[in-house]
Amino acid sequence: AGASASPAPPAAPDPGRGTGREPAADPVAQPPEAGAGAGEAVEAAEEADAAASYTAPKPKIxxxxxxxxxxxxxxxxxxxxxxxxxxFVHHSATGNDYTCAQAPSVLRSIYxxxxxxxxxxxxxYNFAIDKCGNIYEGRAGGVAKPVQGAHTLGFNSQTTGIAVLGTFTSSAPPAAVATAAAKLTAWKLGLYGRDxxxxxxLTSGGGNLYKKGTQAKLKAVSGHRDGYATECPGExxxxxxxxxxxxxxGHQGRS
Known part of the structure; x- marks a missing residue:
């Protein structure tokens, strides 16, 4: 579409993102610096050691x-x-007929x-990526901090949500999208020592795929559909x- 095209309005809320209230069913923790217990302190030290071994550059956000x-x-x-x-990787389901100059407007409409x-x-969402591979800060609170989002019902705790602006059910995302997602997940997960x-x-806070309290073994980079029954992020x-x-x-230096 040309520069005069207007951004598509946000799609109706995906069932995995709630219907009328924020899906914050997961247990909410305090910031890690606010009085972590002994177990959390040990885990934080282990994460710091792992992060020191496998770091990735912070991408432009x-x-x-x-x-x-x-x-x-x-x-x-x-x-x-x-x-x-x-x-968790998502698509915004807002359509692909936007220019990258219009991406901020699309993001504002979703907000x-x-x-x-x-x-x-x-x-x-904690982050967004447009079809040109530009990365955007989503939910406020600090891009390097463990900000709890509202993106995957049942698994908002201890995760980060990344939305690619567009619809990718039958349309393949541009190569720039995968490149940006790899750089972003390498950096964000690397801050916490994750491969x-x-x-x-993860312990489910309750959803349509995993009942509340269920221990779910999921990939460190998962799609929305892995934690909730939905088409998102598009096949x-x-x-x-x-x-x-x-x-x-590879960005983390892992062989």
Whole structure:
């Protein structure tokens, strides 16, 4: 589409992202620096050792100010979980007929929809990637911190959510998308010592695929559908996750 095309409006909420309230069914932890117990302290030390061994450069991330987020819309406080064990990849289901110059407008429309229409505290995703491979800060609270999002019902705790702007059910994402996703997951998971090719055992907060309390062994880079019964992130994007994991591990210096 040409530069005059208007961005597609947000799609109706995916069942995996709730219907009218933020899907925060997961147990909410305090920021890790706020009085962690002995077990958490040991885990944090182990994560620090692993992160020191396998780090990845921080990719360029467009800040909330950079994409024009209206900070008066969101709640003023931040929501944190204790760590980041895995990343869930989504598609926004907002259509592909946008120019990359229009991506901030698409992101603003999703933000307004999540906050003003659904009543969530902030945009649900922790990060977004447009079809040109630009990476955007999503939910506020610090891109390097374990900010709890609202993206995968039952598994918002100890994870990060990455939405690719577009619909990839039958259309393949551009190569720049996979490149950006690999760089982002390598850096974000590397901060917590996670191997993008590994797995994470997560406790479900309750959803349509895993009952509350179920221990689910999921890939460190998973698709939305792995934690919740949904088409998201679209079959064509889902097929790219294996390559994204491998590339992310390479960015961390893993052989």
């Amino acid at each position: 467009v800040t909330r100010k950079g994409w024009g987020a209206d900070e008066s819309l969101r709640e003023s406080t931040f929501l944190y979980t204790s760590t980041v064990r895995a990343a 307004r929809y999540h906050v003003s229409s659904l009543g969530w505290r902030d945009i649900g 993008p090719r590994g797995t994470a055992t 064509k994007l889902y097929q790219k996750l294996g390559a994204i994991r491998t590339a992310a591990a």
